[in-house]
Amino acid sequence: MTLAEVAKAAGVSVGAVSQVLNDNPNSRISPEARARIVAAARDLGYRPNMIARTLRTSRSHTFGFVSDAVTITRFASGILRGALAAARAEGYFLLIAETAGDARQEEEAIASLADRGVDGIVFAAMKSRSSGTHATRGIPTVNVNLAGDGGATSILPDEHAGGRTAVRTLVEAGHRGGIALVGHDFRLPVDGGIALTARRRFAGIADEMAAHGLDFTDQQACADWQPEQGYAAARRMLRRGSVTALLCLNDRLAFGAYQAVTEAGLRIPEDVSVISFDDDELATALRPGLTTVAIPHERMGALAIEALTSPAEPAVEVLVPMPIHVRASVAAPPAART
Amino acid sequence: MTLAEVAKAAGVSVGAVSQVLNDNPNSRISPEARARIVAAARDLGYRPNMIARTLRTSRSHTFGFVSDAVTITRFASGILRGALAAARAEGYFLLIAETAGDARQEEEAIASLADRGVDGIVFAAMKSRSSGTHATRGIPTVNVNLAGDGGATSILPDEHAGGRTAVRTLVEAGHRGGIALVGHDFRLPVDGGIALTARRRFAGIADEMAAHGLDFTDQQACADWQPEQGYAAARRMLRRGSVTALLCLNDRLAFGAYQAVTEAGLRIPEDVSVISFDDDELATALRPGLTTVAIPHERMGALAIEALTSPAEPAVEVLVPMPIHVRASVAAPPAART
DNA sequence: ATTCGGCGATATAACGTTGTACCTTGCCCA
DNA sequence: TGGGCAAGGTACAACGTTATATCGCCGAAT
Numbered sequence: 001m002t003l004a005e006v007a008k009a010a011g012v013s014v015g016a017v018s019q020v021l022n023d024n025p026n027s028r029i030s031p032e033a034r035a036r037i038v039a040a041a042r043d044l045g046y047r048p049n050m051i052a053r054t055l056r057t058s059r060s061h062t063f064g065f066v067s068d069a070v071t072i073t074r075f076a077s078g079i080l081r082g083a084l085a086a087a088r089a090e091g092y093f094l095l096i097a098e099t100a101g102d103a104r105q106e107e108e109a110i111a112s113l114a115d116r117g118v119d120g121i122v123f124a125a126m127k128s129r130s131s132g133t134h135a136t137r138g139i140p141t142v143n144v145n146l147a148g149d150g151g152a153t154s155i156l157p158d159e160h161a162g163g164r165t166a167v168r169t170l171v172e173a174g175h176r177g178g179i180a181l182v183g184h185d186f187r188l189p190v191d192g193g194i195a196l197t198a199r200r201r202f203a204g205i206a207d208e209m210a211a212h213g214l215d216f217t218d219q220q221a222c223a224d225w226q227p228e229q230g231y232a233a234a235r236r237m238l239r240r241g242s243v244t245a246l247l248c249l250n251d252r253l254a255f256g257a258y259q260a261v262t263e264a265g266l267r268i269p270e271d272v273s274v275i276s277f278d279d280d281e282l283a284t285a286l287r288p289g290l291t292t293v294a295i296p297h298e299r300m301g302a303l304a305i306e307a308l309t310s311p312a313e314p315a316v317e318v319l320v321p322m323p324i325h326v327r328a329s330v331a332a333p334p335a336a337r338t
Numbered sequence: 339m340t341l342a343e344v345a346k347a348a349g350v351s352v353g354a355v356s357q358v359l360n361d362n363p364n365s366r367i368s369p370e371a372r373a374r375i376v377a378a379a380r381d382l383g384y385r386p387n388m389i390a391r392t393l394r395t396s397r398s399h400t401f402g403f404v405s406d407a408v409t410i411t412r413f414a415s416g417i418l419r420g421a422l423a424a425a426r427a428e429g430y431f432l433l434i435a436e437t438a439g440d441a442r443q444e445e446e447a448i449a450s451l452a453d454r455g456v457d458g459i460v461f462a463a464m465k466s467r468s469s470g471t472h473a474t475r476g477i478p479t480v481n482v483n484l485a486g487d488g489g490a491t492s493i494l495p496d497e498h499a500g501g502r503t504a505v506r507t508l509v510e511a512g513h514r515g516g517i518a519l520v521g522h523d524f525r526l527p528v529d530g531g532i533a534l535t536a537r538r539r540f541a542g543i544a545d546e547m548a549a550h551g552l553d554f555t556d557q558q559a560c561a562d563w564q565p566e567q568g569y570a571a572a573r574r575m576l577r578r579g580s581v582t583a584l585l586c587l588n589d590r591l592a593f594g595a596y597q598a599v600t601e602a603g604l605r606i607p608e609d610v611s612v613i614s615f616d617d618d619e620l621a622t623a624l625r626p627g628l629t630t631v632a633i634p635h636e637r638m639g640a641l642a643i644e645a646l647t648s649p650a651e652p653a654v655e656v657l658v659p660m661p662i663h664v665r666a667s668v669a670a671p672p673a674a675r676t
Numbered sequence: 677a678t679t680c681g682g683c684g685a686t687a688t689a690a691c692g693t694t695g696t697a698c699c700t701t702g703c704c705c706a
Numbered sequence: 707t708g709g710g711c712a713a714g715g716t717a718c719a720a721c722g723t724t725a726t727a728t729c730g731c732c733g734a735a736t
Binding site: 047048049050051052054055060062077080081084085088093094095096097098111112113114115116117227228231252255256259262281282285287 | 385386387388389390392393398400415418419422423426431432433434435436449450451452453454455565566569590593594597600619620623625
């Protein structure tokens, strides 16, 4: 199943077969020979040996996909899915590595990928660390969910617009007040450790609130954006009364908030609307379905591959729109209802 | 950064360098030359070109990881994680492909992996289809979560033991009756479309119940094992009363059951114990934490790689124990409490 | 009739390894 | 003194491609 065997079957030289099968433009092979070669290749089921081809051309048609530990877990497997689909469409495969967020492991992974001749590397991360530079030995690079230092293109969710979307959705449903923010407190000083994307999400929320001349009825920061904290925060907020909408900074917080609302004897969305971010698996499991601004993981993964395959993209930030997934957790506030 | 450059630096031939760096046992290189070579390689930061090595030796130190669509999503990314970690420990990388469960795509993926010279292929699936044979062109194969037809080793969760574990946990907590089964009805004929692993889970549950001389107070099959069905089933069961434990066939059903219990004004675990299977992300999000019999995804992935790296394993089923993750949803039944 | 040009294809040299066969040198022993 | 042998290397071929230089041939131009 090598070129040599096809050549023998077609009665030509190896080089001729190579030229024909690669549609080499400046080759002078007669139509008849060409036909014989193509037929022979087909009959023998010839498939080029990618290893040999890579050695010769130093193009492997393979990309590395490097992620910190979290990416492969639930959260961002979507990035991998999207990247995988896009890669296959272009004839590429993905060689994957996990770094557990450790610099030494990342170094090692990059080196190993380089040894294997990858044509490019996608760096995917859960948290948008600020430092997105990697010593990639000249291999083209794209960052996903990870703001770069300028060297490489970064694919990021458009968190600012997403933040605005969430607020606008509440406003359009009729909410003009009684909105509480679960997970962040704008009155507190900005924590330096907060991810870049989260900060943008905050900014979008603040801007859209301001655009409508609104203020939060209540707001509370949460150290961890976990159900437990969402439950506690929402509970406190509901006790004070006058809250008709909970804007939660992610679905896990919203999950906790749901429980607090239920426990308080209130109904979603009749008494309290809930909206959040991420479109986690939880969002579909909850009853009623949680309306949430989705992180477009698959699309981000696909765009990463495109940035790698399309030549010479300028090093920029690609902001991917965050679509809102409307389910059943947002309605008009009680006061506004007939 | 090639062997040739190291050779020149050390003042020896390329072959000598190769022999030394590979610890070739039947090579006769003097300790002095050996030292010079090692030093030169270190100083120059030499790393072997895997492509060339693969071409020469036809061993790529790369495995293919082929999954149906679902595997990369939430459910079994653990398999990938485990496989990845185990592979790296042995110096292997993973080349991944998705088939969407489609035979043609699988065919194509296998061919492409073969073109790239993978040393083995892991087939991972969400549902344990019965047919686990693949045309792998002589490439060693392991099935994960996928019962093979005999040709290849299959790594499967020990569902029978897991089923027994779930029941035993309830019994040991003091439950001697009032147990309802959410998701299956033993009185109904067996549906042929049900996955093999699910059937074994059923059998384990039935065997352990029988071992304790117990019968289900209630049981209900669910077409989809989704929260919605779990909610509906649990609701009906609780209405009839006398139910003190809900044995749910997966965490999503349990999720729905939680809501039904809460709505009925009952508490978990004081009034009703809940136990289930999978150890989904949901299990940690729920309050109180859901006690569940886990599918050991990571371990399964790791074992798959081991089966590939350890030579000449006989083709068998490897049954991986399902550990129970005890959280807070199981307690003694009300009647048994002081 | 010789040369030229172009067409059709082949021969050859890499790409970086690895494994085997071979070569050189020195030494020992018959 | 020459043959053998071991030690310490080197040379070479091969893995399957691809790109470039080369070759043979036929018709046409000189």
